[in-house]
Amino acid sequence: MKLRTTSFPLAMLFLGALFFTTNTLPAQKKKKKKELVEETTKKKTKEKTIDELVKSSEKLEGLFTIYRDTVNGSIQLLVSEDQLNKEFIYFTQVANGVTDAFSFRGAYRGSRIFTIQKYYDKLEFVYENLSYYFNPDNALSKSSNANISEAPLASFKIEAHDAEKELYLIKASNLFLKETLSQIKPPNFPGRKPTDFSLGNLDKDKTKINSIKNYPKNTNLTVSYVYSKSSVLNGGSQAVTDGRNVAIQMYHSFIDLPENGYKSRFDDPRVGYFFTSQNDMTSVNAANYRDKIHRWNLVKKNPEAAISEPVEPITWWIENSTPLEFRETIKQGVLEWNRAFEKAGYKNAMVVKVQPDDADWDAGDIRYNVLRWTSSPNPPFGGYGPSFVNPKTGQILGADIMLEFVYHTNRVRVEKLFDAITAADSDKEIWNNEGHNQINCSYGHMMQFNTQFGQTVLELVDANPLEMEGLRKEAMLELIMHEVGHTLGLNHNMKASQLFSPEELDNPEFLKGKALVGSVMDYTAINVANDPENQGPYYSTTIGPYDEWAIQFGYQEFEDANEMENLLNKSTKPELIFGNDADDMRAPGKGIDPRVNTGDLSNDQIAYSLKRIDLVNGMFGKIKDKYADKGSSYNDLRIAHAILMGQYAQAGNVISRFIGGVYVDRSTIGQEGSTMPFTPVAYKDQKRAMEALNKSFFSKEAFKTPNDLYNYLARQRRGFNFFGGPEDPKIHATVLRFQTNIMRHILHPNTMQRIQDSELYGNSYDLGEFMTDLNKGVFEADIYGSVNSFRQNLQLAYTKKLIDILVGKSNYTNAAKSMALYNLKAINRMANNSSGNVTSRAHKTHLRTLISNAMEEIK
Ligand SMILES: [Zn+2]
Numbered sequence: 001m002k003l004r005t006t007s008f009p010l011a012m013l014f015l016g017a018l019f020f021t022t023n024t025l026p027a028q029k030k031k032k033k034k035e036l037v038e039e040t041t042k043k044k045t046k047e048k049t050i051d052e053l054v055k056s057s058e059k060l061e062g063l064f065t066i067y068r069d070t071v072n073g074s075i076q077l078l079v080s081e082d083q084l085n086k087e088f089i090y091f092t093q094v095a096n097g098v099t100d101a102f103s104f105r106g107a108y109r110g111s112r113i114f115t116i117q118k119y120y121d122k123l124e125f126v127y128e129n130l131s132y133y134f135n136p137d138n139a140l141s142k143s144s145n146a147n148i149s150e151a152p153l154a155s156f157k158i159e160a161h162d163a164e165k166e167l168y169l170i171k172a173s174n175l176f177l178k179e180t181l182s183q184i185k186p187p188n189f190p191g192r193k194p195t196d197f198s199l200g201n202l203d204k205d206k207t208k209i210n211s212i213k214n215y216p217k218n219t220n221l222t223v224s225y226v227y228s229k230s231s232v233l234n235g236g237s238q239a240v241t242d243g244r245n246v247a248i249q250m251y252h253s254f255i256d257l258p259e260n261g262y263k264s265r266f267d268d269p270r271v272g273y274f275f276t277s278q279n280d281m282t283s284v285n286a287a288n289y290r291d292k293i294h295r296w297n298l299v300k301k302n303p304e305a306a307i308s309e310p311v312e313p314i315t316w317w318i319e320n321s322t323p324l325e326f327r328e329t330i331k332q333g334v335l336e337w338n339r340a341f342e343k344a345g346y347k348n349a350m351v352v353k354v355q356p357d358d359a360d361w362d363a364g365d366i367r368y369n370v371l372r373w374t375s376s377p378n379p380p381f382g383g384y385g386p387s388f389v390n391p392k393t394g395q396i397l398g399a400d401i402m403l404e405f406v407y408h409t410n411r412v413r414v415e416k417l418f419d420a421i422t423a424a425d426s427d428k429e430i431w432n433n434e435g436h437n438q439i440n441c442s443y444g445h446m447m448q449f450n451t452q453f454g455q456t457v458l459e460l461v462d463a464n465p466l467e468m469e470g471l472r473k474e475a476m477l478e479l480i481m482h483e484v485g486h487t488l489g490l491n492h493n494m495k496a497s498q499l500f501s502p503e504e505l506d507n508p509e510f511l512k513g514k515a516l517v518g519s520v521m522d523y524t525a526i527n528v529a530n531d532p533e534n535q536g537p538y539y540s541t542t543i544g545p546y547d548e549w550a551i552q553f554g555y556q557e558f559e560d561a562n563e564m565e566n567l568l569n570k571s572t573k574p575e576l577i578f579g580n581d582a583d584d585m586r587a588p589g590k591g592i593d594p595r596v597n598t599g600d601l602s603n604d605q606i607a608y609s610l611k612r613i614d615l616v617n618g619m620f621g622k623i624k625d626k627y628a629d630k631g632s633s634y635n636d637l638r639i640a641h642a643i644l645m646g647q648y649a650q651a652g653n654v655i656s657r658f659i660g661g662v663y664v665d666r667s668t669i670g671q672e673g674s675t676m677p678f679t680p681v682a683y684k685d686q687k688r689a690m691e692a693l694n695k696s697f698f699s700k701e702a703f704k705t706p707n708d709l710y711n712y713l714a715r716q717r718r719g720f721n722f723f724g725g726p727e728d729p730k731i732h733a734t735v736l737r738f739q740t741n742i743m744r745h746i747l748h749p750n751t752m753q754r755i756q757d758s759e760l761y762g763n764s765y766d767l768g769e770f771m772t773d774l775n776k777g778v779f780e781a782d783i784y785g786s787v788n789s790f791r792q793n794l795q796l797a798y799t800k801k802l803i804d805i806l807v808g809k810s811n812y813t814n815a816a817k818s819m820a821l822y823n824l825k826a827i828n829r830m831a832n833n834s835s836g837n838v839t840s841r842a843h844k845t846h847l848r849t850l851i852s853n854a855m856e857e858i859k
Pocket of ligand 1: 442443482486492
């Protein structure tokens with residue numbers, strides 16, 4: 001029982017007494033007193049029993065017994081004496097929403113621990129703060145609540161009390177009908193414009209409890225929250241029926257804390273598990289982490305056996321909305337993980353069943369782990385594998401996987417996909433008010449980006465429908481394995497695509513029965529062979545060596561700490577290499593180790609990416625004849641072109657990360673096979689990357705699209721508004737975008753700072769040489785003659801970037817600024833000629849004017 005201050009009510013009592021006294025004159029005293037006695041008696045007789053208060057209600061028994069009024073639907077909650085001060089889990093997820101309001105079906109919002117505390121005639125609901133740990137043996141633990149705020153959520157008057165049965169009754173509608181338990185309406189993000197879509201205010205008349213399902217160990221409610229306003233400027237996407245009234249349905253669950261002897265396992269930076277973070281406040285270590293990894297409670301049926309079935313397997317249900325033709329692949333994707341569990345000592349740890357069509361439960365029922373299937377407008381993910389845990393221990397209590405049909409179609413705009421896969425992290429799009437450390441998964445985007453390319457390749461070689469089907473199945477299998485991996489507690493391993501060399505990936509014999517990567521938790525490029533003869537699997541069809549090892553760490557019963565440490569010490573093996581989203585380099589300037597990336601493949605990413613560019617260059621010339629079905633629109637041709645451009649651009653992103661790159665080793669001091677934590681990328685590889693960028697992205701010869709293709713890149717028309725702007729192909733803008741994407745990384749303040757710093761510890765591709773190579777690549781070939789329109793764009797963009805480094809607001813080092821100045825002066829000299837055609841001469845004047853204006857600024 002927590003101690004609470006009573007000074008406030010005492011003071012109120014005192015003031016009340018004073019008020020009473022001063023207002024009571026002696027003559028009236030007797031009469032008043034009589035009235036008061038009568039009043040109190042009346043009040044007493046008015047006090048109703050629980051039975052009286054619930055007599056017009058239907059009783060729903062479960063963890064918390066609920067009474068629902070049969071006339072107006074309001075609810076009352078019964079709390080027993082032994083439930084007071086007891087810890088319960090609260091978990092919430094979106095039953096249905098619209099992505100416009102950052103709510104989408106199946107989104108988990110994290111779990112919390114709450115208690116119900118009695119305060120005089122009230123019951124209070126309070127969230128606990130679990131971020132800190134105080135060793136009970138340490139005297140410091142006596143002050144364990146210092147400066148840590150717990151969150152009182154709500155306070156309800158006790159309507160009736162049954163002293164004999166030790167029960168309290170409260171009116172609980174407002175616990176659910178307001179945003180008491182969880183914030184649902186997104187906050188007003190900074191930078192949001194008044195013209196952006198936004199929800200109205202919570203409408204208490206329209207908000208309602210849809211359903212209540214009560215079980216002995218959990219109480220579940222579905223609530224429909226309606227947000228209303230009288231007029232809207234932006235009515236949202238087509239998924240919003242009427243922007244003035246938007247409904248978001250949430251599942252709320254109260255769950256009994258499991259008592260099963262589950263032992264928490266603590267995180268290790270060499271393996272990627274989701275965890276619940278906690279700081280040990282009684283520890284003297286600088287890194288006082290007690291982060292509990294998320295894992296299921298698997299217990300061997302036969303504890304003596306090396307391999308035993310678990311007492312309770314992890315059971316998955318394929319939702320009855322799943323297309324029949326996908327079910328077998330989905331099942332296979334789940335059961336693949338049993339191989340990993342066998343290494344950890346469990347047989348049949350994962351079990352798959354199909355939800356009957358007439359099931360009386362739905363996926364919102366937290367007792368079932370469901371592989372769900374939706375086809376929604378503007379889906380944020382192609383696959384999404386959330387799990388929810390007991391936040392006190394990290395034990396996973398339930399999970400779902402959301403799969404989006406649209407990602408197995410060609411319906412998403414390719415340009416949008418490219419933006420999605422190069423965004424720093426997709427969780428920015430998805431508002432998460434619980435701040436839990438589960439990173440949202442956007443592998444669906446990458447998978448579709450990949451599969452669209454694979455299909456284009458197959459179409460060009462007239463592959464038969466079976467091969468096409470095989471490709472799609474492999475894609476789905478890998479996606480399911482990936483999402484299931486999340487539900488087992490694993491986070492991403494963006495370094496796992498280092499497993500094989502480009503040659504090995506070109507060898508179908510060698511690849512037989514193997515995963516293409518160390519872990520299916522990576523976002524890998526599709527493995528397409530340039531020569532169809534060498535085509536092996538496009539995707540991993542089984543889990544990788546890292547996956548098996550990671551499951552061992554999370555689930556094996558270890559004899560002692562040594563045994564676990566021995567397993568972890570294998571982390572230096574090349575096939576167990578690990579780096580996650582925190583380190584990845586998908587967005588410019590982010591991350592430092594080029595091996596930790598998305599959309600890449602092989603242990604020679606530069607060579608592999610150049611092969612991809614070669615393949616794409618060869619395809620540009622073939623697509624026009626291929627997509628020429630009489631009577632069709634040119635939509636497919638336009639899509640095919642965009643798909644090829646996307647692959648080309650992605651290859652450049654991967655290559656660019658080697659410049660200024662630093663390899664990271666996560667192993668511990670003295671661990672066998674370990675290297676230094678930081679080792680700069682070798683000179684020859686940085687040089688190779690720079691040459692590749694100059695040749696394939698900056699040179700006159702880059703982007704080999706035949707000009708006569710452009711006449712045909714037309715989207716399918718749809719009435720008046722089938723596009724946002726003019727429909728002509730924006731060829732120069734697209735190419736420039738890909739070039740500037742690369743420059744955004746190699747000329748990023750972080751990259752330039754790191755090039756200089758790493759010169760001190762092994763980097764020999766110094767800032768001077770890198771900037772000179774770049775300058776030459778952008779100018780040397782044509783600045784003394786005619787400059788074509790693509791190169792004019794590039795030269796101007798690059799010059800502006802140098803000016804920005806020199807005089808802009810970004811935080812560049814002095815060395816970067818000096819090199820920018822040095823190069824600008826070199827450009828000014830080179831551009832000081834009047835050869836070439838008219839536009840080239842105009843272009844050179846433009847360059848010199850920009851530079852001279854910049855020089856004025858630094859005077
Ligand atoms: Zn993922």
